[in-house]
């Protein structure tokens with residue numbers, strides 16, 4: 499353990515390995531992998547968000563993930579592999595189209611839902627007979643997975659219901675003292691979770707939009723890809739769909755509609771909140787920011803241009819956490835078009851808003 503301590507600093511009992519430098523990555527990945535093999539929980543960066551990992555072969559360790567996150571046990575976890583060649587170890591009846599998708603998009607932010615092999619524990623899959631799998635595209639995640647020589651179950655490394663973590667500090671803010679270690683690989687590039695795609699039995703259904711778009715999937719396979727309606731239905735195809743997610747502490751109101759009209763409506767609502775003595779957080783595009791510059795008691799965050807939803811998505815979760823840190827009473831957020839990367843961003847904003855969606859006519 500001494501050697502391990504020599505490689506890390508300790509924050510509230512959690513080891514923090516600085517893995518940003520490629521020269522030292524290998525030895526830190528080996529130390530963190532050893533913790534995974536001992537049944538400990540280790541958080542690590544991926545290209546999407548930070549994950550909280552446990553060995554798929556260790557049911558007690560996987561159960562601890564649910565405990566420390568406060569996650570409902572029927573919400574299954576994604577299994578992370580270091581290479582596409584490990585897929586047949588986890589899944590059976592793998593359709594030819596699943597291989598085509600995996601070859602094209604792995605390593606990368608696409609999670610495939612497949613029939614599980616019988617040995618994969620029910621605690622990983624929320625009792626379902628399917629398993630969700632991906633190969634992440636991040637040097638630190640891949641170094642950890644290779645060193646561990648294990649499939650690793652990993653949900654996002656946040657307290658359930660909170661915005662997903664896109665830095666090691668976000669992970670520590672939620673979970674320091676409750677997990678063994680975090681590998682700090684710097685901020686995540688994509689910033690929203692992977693696209694979850696069900697490919698079983700000839701279907702092609704997006705259960706959770708992500709940065710791999712339905713157009714890219716349909717284009718590759720030359721057939722239509724369905725997007726499951728993201729409603730709070732009692733038995734959704736993906737258990738995660740029924741829970742409110744990604745929510746900051748203050749209520750978030752999401753404004754949808756034609757941008758000019760949205761700006762006017764947001765100004766009206768803002769003035770009402772301010773007149774009641776409340777502090778407001780504003781999340782608006784570069785194009786709208788000017789309209790909100792003259793207000794007091796407002797925290798303004800501009801994640802990017804309307805024309806670049808991927809850049810806005812990359813900053814979304816950090817912005818929501820920042821509003822919490824600045825202790826705003828309410829957040830007013832401008833929506834975006836569901837085109838391309840906008841689909842995933844809009845989905846996360848809707849989830850953070852819950853019922854507070856204002857459709858501006």
Ligand code: TXA
Nearest residue numbers: 546548549574575628629630653654691692736737738
């Ligand atoms: O980008 C990501 O996917 C990140 C990084 C860490 O890889 N992980 C992540 O995990 O977002 P989590 O647990 O926060 O979200 C997993 C989603 C949930 O909506 C869950 O319900 C769904 O995947 N899921 C997992 N297994 C499933 C299955 N067998 N069938 C349907 N949905 C499944």
Ligand code: MG
Nearest residue numbers: 653654662691
């Ligand atoms: Mg999550």
